[in-house]
Amino acid sequence: MTQLITSLIKPEETLILVVDDIPDNVQLIGQILAGEKYRIAVATNGKQAISIAEKSKPDLVLLDIMMPDMDGYEVCRFMKSKLDMSNIPIIFLTAKTESTDKIKGFEIGAADYITKPFDAMEVLARVKTHLGLKLAIDRVNEYNLDLERMLQERTKELIQTERHAAFSLMIQGIIHNFKNPITNLMWNSDFLSMQNAKIQSVISSKDIDALEKIDEICKNFEHYNSLIMSTLRQLTTMINSLMAKSRSDKSTVHEIIDLNYILNGELDFMNADLDFKNNIIKDIQLSDKKLLVEIVPSDVSQIFQNLIRNAMDALLLHTDPQITISTGMKKSNVWFKISDNGPGINQSIIKKIFDPFFTTKSKIGDETDNKPTGTGLGLHSCSEILKSYSGKIEVDSQLGSGTSFTVYLPLKNII
Numbered sequence: 090m091t092q093l094i095t096s097l098i099k100p101e102e103t104l105i106l107v108v109d110d111i112p113d114n115v116q117l118i119g120q121i122l123a124g125e126k127y128r129i130a131v132a133t134n135g136k137q138a139i140s141i142a143e144k145s146k147p148d149l150v151l152l153d154i155m156m157p158d159m160d161g162y163e164v165c166r167f168m169k170s171k172l173d174m175s176n177i178p179i180i181f182l183t184a185k186t187e188s189t190d191k192i193k194g195f196e197i198g199a200a201d202y203i204t205k206p207f208d209a210m211e212v213l214a215r216v217k218t219h220l221g222l223k224l225a226i227d228r229v230n231e232y233n234l235d236l237e238r239m240l241q242e243r244t245k246e247l248i249q250t251e252r253h254a255a256f257s258l259m260i261q262g263i264i265h266n267f268k269n270p271i272t273n274l275m276w277n278s279d280f281l282s283m284q285n286a287k288i289q290s291v292i293s294s295k296d297i298d299a300l301e302k303i304d305e306i307c308k309n310f311e312h313y314n315s316l317i318m319s320t321l322r323q324l325t326t327m328i329n330s331l332m333a334k335s336r337s338d339k340s341t342v343h344e345i346i347d348l349n350y351i352l353n354g355e356l357d358f359m360n361a362d363l364d365f366k367n368n369i370i371k372d373i374q375l376s377d378k379k380l381l382v383e384i385v386p387s388d389v390s391q392i393f394q395n396l397i398r399n400a401m402d403a404l405l406l407h408t409d410p411q412i413t414i415s416t417g418m419k420k421s422n423v424w425f426k427i428s429d430n431g432p433g434i435n436q437s438i439i440k441k442i443f444d445p446f447f448t449t450k451s452k453i454g455d456e457t458d459n460k461p462t463g464t465g466l467g468l469h470s471c472s473e474i475l476k477s478y479s480g481k482i483e484v485d486s487q488l489g490s491g492t493s494f495t496v497y498l499p500l501k502n503i504i
């Protein structure tokens with residue numbers, strides 16, 4: 090492995106800084122390194138060494154310890170304290186006769202020691218080893234950065250997908266509600282056909298009371314027709330609200346808008362979900378003040394839907410499920426709060442709930458019975474969206490009594 094890495098060293102592209110106040114030493118080391126075609130920079134005191142290192146960022150420093158004014162230890166300590174130089178390996182040069190403290194050198198970050206008088210083979214071997222190590226460390230750091238970048242990009246993509254997932258969950262709930270009116274329509278339409286068959290049979294029987302009978306059947310016609318019309322109106326309202334929602338959710342335009350207005354729209358939309366409408370007690374306490382914010386409205390919708398969906402998941406097994414939705418103003422912020430009376434969140438996990446992919450729910454595809462599923466991106470995407478508006482989200486939870494999430498957004502002042 091080390092051999093593989095050292096074979097990647099290109100001496101003509103590798104700069105080594107040699108620091109020694111004795112010109113003969115500099116010359117000797119210079120010759121040894123030049124023989125292998127390394128590029129060399131030279132400094133004869135500590136200050137000069139730092140100034141060259143700052144400007145040229147050498148790949149390695151060979152540093153004499155005993156120098157007047159600023160000694161090698163000081164130079165080493167300074168370089169290790171600077172972020173842009175701390176990764177440059179430093180090899181100390183020390184005379185066998187000098188009583189130097191080797192441990193101290195390692196403690197302040199030196200990579201190795203070479204003792205004078207110099208043995209050319211030893212100098213080259215140690216230089217090569219430490220250049221190889223640096224190369225390996227640099228590579229690992231690059232891979233880590235690449236991985237981090239990839240992870241961030243992928244998380245961004247998933248947050249985008251999460252936006253669609255939140256919407257499609259709502260749509261699923263609503264589409265479910267189309268079933269009843271459609272069954273009604275089919276049933277009433279069947280009834281009309283039956284009435285029609287009855288008329289035909291009355292006409293063909295040439296019964297003397299035919300007109301009376303037909304009149305009665307016509308009244309039935311009117312009744313079933315009015316049922317059909319009211320069901321169609323109900324469906325049209327549902328379809329219109331879906332269309333309006335999908336239009337507003339697609340928009341990415343910033344608007345100055347009252348937070349209460351967005352939440353009222355969301356509540357209307359949520360009421361198309363019969364589970365939310367009929368099975369959960371709602372306590373709505375929207376402020377009567379105008380809570381102006383400058384945002385893309387669908388961003389607030391996404392946060393709201395995520396929090397409501399989490400509350401509904403938490404209340405799944407509750408006998409008296411309740412959600413409280415309130416809004417208000419505090420200093421230069423507006424806020425909305427969604428509280429549930431669910432089981433609460435354990436203190437041991439509460440710090441992790443905003444982390445990407447943290448979930449206590451079944452993974453999608455692994456679901457059992459009617460247990461809720463999740464990807465663990467809901468709250469993370471809420472906090473990411475809020476960061477982009479200099480807003481924030483806070484959680485307050487008591488085991489056994491419920492959870493509240495409060496979302497803060499900067500109040501928009503209109504002068």
Ligand SMILES: Nc1ncnc2c1ncn2[C@@H]1O[C@H](COP(=O)(O)OP(=O)(O)OP(=O)(O)O)[C@@H](O)[C@H]1O
Binds near residue numbers: 399
């Ligand atoms: N109201 C709540 N009551 C109890 N636990 C909650 C509540 N809201 C969130 N949690 C906990 O926080 C975890 C993370 O929530 P988050 O919304 O980020 O992901 P998720 O709901 O699991 O999945 P999804 O990506 O589908 O939203 C949940 O799995 C749950 O354990």
Ligand SMILES: [Mg+2]
Binds near residue numbers: 395398399467468
């Ligand atoms: Mg969620």
